[in-house]
Amino acid sequence: MALDQSFVGRTYPPTDPYEVGREKIREFAVAVGDANPVYTDPEAAKALGHSDVIAPPTFVFAITFAAAGQVIADPQLGLDYDRVVHGDQKFAYSRPVRAGDRLSVTSTIEAIKSMAGNDILDVRGEVHDEAGEHVVTAWTKLVARGAAEEGKA
Amino acid sequence: MTAKIAYGDVEVGTELPGRSFPVTRATLVRYAGASGDFNPIHWNEKFAKEVGLPDVIAHGMFTMAEAIRVVTDWIGDPAAVVEYGVRFTKPVVVPNDDRGTVIEVSGKIGAKLDDNKVRVDLTVTNAGQKVLGMSRAVVRLG
Secondary structure, three states: OOOOOOOOEEEEEOOOOOOOOOOHHHHHHHHHOOOOOOOOOHHHHHHHHOOOOOOOOOOOOOHHHHHHHHHHOOOOOOOOHHEEEEEEEEEEOOOOOOOOOOEEEEEEEEEEEEEEEEEEEEEEEEEEEEOOOOOEEEEEEEEEHHHHOOOOO | OOOOHHHOOOOOOOOEEEEEEEOHHHHHHHHHHOOOOOOHHHHHHHHHHHOOOOOOEOOHHHOOOOOOOOHHHHHOOHHHEEEEEEEOOOOOOOOOOOEEEEEEHHHEEEEOOOOOEEEEEEEEEHHHEEEEEEEEEEEEEO
């Protein structure tokens, strides 16, 4: 079922703040096997001019994707989440995410397309800190595979 | 931001040190927990096959996280990354054994931009095939 084009441009309310913790950043850095001390050692981070440990570049996806959940789960949009795969991902940073940040995400539907029976949804998540300053923008392309392509799953 | 590489020291075509990243099922379980992405295609073989995949596959975002390490290891300070984008073109299939599989990443300077910035083009392969397309980072050098 093709998605409703009238949703293009729709912006959802900003999310409640997500508080970035040092230990959550450490857990993520360990999970991707990255021993860069700027992620775990506040002194190493300060030596590079950061006020606290910073997060790896893709860390923020967990926050923006959770925020995109309100788009994905919007019953009026009618996206079939069971068929959704991640197509593209892009980030543009004003500064790195760091421990102590309280980040809020505003999600906007940038585009809806239908190609070869697949629904393609582009969602932009603008991430701001508690002072309202821009931290990072995340663009996520989701592809809902058409039913014709599916097996009996 | 304190990149340890100077803009004047690189040219278009300059190669970054490449890296190999092993991935096992245990890696994926750990990443699922850390990222909050518990989609069963990343840990449940039965489920993965039911939805038409050959086996359990790595999180695309895991591969994206590994690929940028070629850049962040090179520049030292990850804050130098100002843009980073990829296209997920092929899944990384992770067999259920103690060896798993390996993601291979190489990078080179694709363009010199203004304001001491460069574009790094990454090549990311698994089992001899590209798994990410249009994998590019814009980085501000010293």
